[in-house]
Every structure is written in structure tokens, then in C-alpha cells.
Amino acid sequence: MGSVRCVKETPPAPEAERPKLHKVLAQAGLGSRLEMEKLIAEGGVRVNGEVAHVGQRVSAHDRISVHGQPLRLRAAPPPVRVIAYHKPVGEVVTHSDPQNRPTVFRTLPRLTQGKWLSVGRLDLNTEGLLLITNSGELANRLMHPRFGLEREYAARVLGALDEAEQQRLLEGVRLDDGPARFERIEAEKGGDGANQWYRVTIAEGRNREVRRIFEAVGRAVSRLIRIRYGAMTLPRGLRRGHWMELGTRELAALAAAAGMSAAELNPAAASAAPRQRRNADRSSKAGPRPAQPSRRNAGCSSPTPASWPTASCTRALAW
16 A cells, blocks of 8 residues: 655745735835726726725735736835925826826926825915835825824914914814814915914814815915925925925834834835926926035924015014
8 A cells, every 4th residue: 555645835925924915015106005996996906817996915925906907016105205395386286187287297307116106185275394215004094194294384374363263273173074173374474465374283284274174264265385395394495396206214204193104114215315307398497406405403403494474474484
């Protein structure tokens, strides 16, 4: 009688050790986790030929396709890159606009893998700091309400707020999508005719939230500039329509604010020296290249934006 040979099979990886599909797609730079969950729910992703489902876990041996195109995943995600962009009024935060309006992504450097993702949005008529990254994981962390990253704005309002109005804005007002309030509000000395500038801080990023909070007390915002997002402030000297790629120090600050370690971000792979670019379509009339922003100004201080009218900012602020 022949002997029986036993073959020991390698057991599959425990379920908890296999990452969820939407996280894998986000790490590949295809979008934020929320966007990838939506894509999976709409049936745009297949795993081993079968339509994927939200919450599905995958391994390195699974075949993943997005809209019929095979997804080739690297052993390690590409180095995390983050750009600080000074968005001007009139640009939209989208990769493709049906109305053919200019988008914030049109002059950014080309990526060999994945795509640029905006950390939140600024509406058409709002300018200021917009963070853009190739990491869906980082974008998700920076936007997630759990971390409560502050967004600071400079708002020009018609007329000065009285004490009762300011108190309402701090205690909270009722909006269509729930209660909202400012964490802080501070009036700037001086003014611009009948207008008054205020610095306001919120801890979330709902659509047109700052404008709607002011409107709840009968005040219209005529100009709005985002000057800080979490640990990153709008760098002095960064002109509208220009961008600067963050270096190791800034990436580490963002990682800490988003609850991520420096190792998770792999900031050493990013350039330590910030680089600034000018839009190609504006280079002929932009004049001399702006001074390179100082890296010491990329911390958590609250600077006066270079784009504020000097007449409406009479107080001397360190920036």
C-alpha cells in the first residue's frame, strides 16, 4: 500500500490583516476614501472579475479593476506629496468642469501614478489656501471631522457686528444642514469703507459654511480668503494662481495634525526645499518671480494674508 503524502497548505491571511478595498484605492491615489466607497457602491470596481462591495477586504493576490481597467498596485504607495496652492477667485475645485471654467489642477505637475486630490474645497468666489495631495489616505485624515482640524478665514462683511451678533455666531446658529458656529471670531482694526474685516475659525468644512453662518445673522460676506488649514498657513509671498510643494517639515506638521506618524507619510521621500511655480498662461504678464516663501512661516501662526488690502489691516501682525 502506497504511502500518503500530506501537503501543508498556507492558510489565507487573517481577515483583519487584509486592507479594505476603498483604503487600497485611496492609497493608490484614485481619490479619497469617501469617493472610493461611492465608486464601489456604484459598481465601478471589480475584484477577481466580480463586482466589489463596500467594506470588502483584498489581498496582494487579488485582481482589481476600476471601470474595466486593471489596477496595478505597487508594493508600496508612492511618496506622499502635498502642494499649497493659492486659489484665486474664478477657479473651480474639480478635475473636469462642464462649463469649461479654469480648474485648480490645470497647472500642477504631472503624476506618474494616481491623481491630485484637493483637501476639501473652496467655492468659485472664495480664494486662499487650498491643500492638494496625491495621497487619498492623507486627504481623508485631513478632512475627517474626528480630527477637527481648524480652518481659518479672513471675511469682509458689510457693516460691523454688534456684541449680540458675535455672541450668536460663537454659540451657534441653525443652518439647513444642522447647527454651526465659529470657534473664534476677531475683528480687525480699521476698515474698508462700510466694510469690516473679521478673522473667523471653524472646525469643519461644510459647503459655503462661513458665508452661511454670517448670513444667518443677516450679514453678507463680500470677500472670503482662507488663510489657514490645520497646521498650514497661506505662505507669505505665494501669489494667487501659484503653488508651493511642501517639504519634510511641513509634511511632518500635517501628519501630526491628522494623527499620522512621520513614517506613515514618508516625508523623507518628498523634497525638503519648497518649490514655487507660476501659471504658464500668466508668465508673460506676471512680472518678476515672487520671493520664495520662508519655511518658518508655514507653521500654525495666524498670518495676515498678503492679499488683504492694507487699508483694512492696520494692526501690525507678525507673518
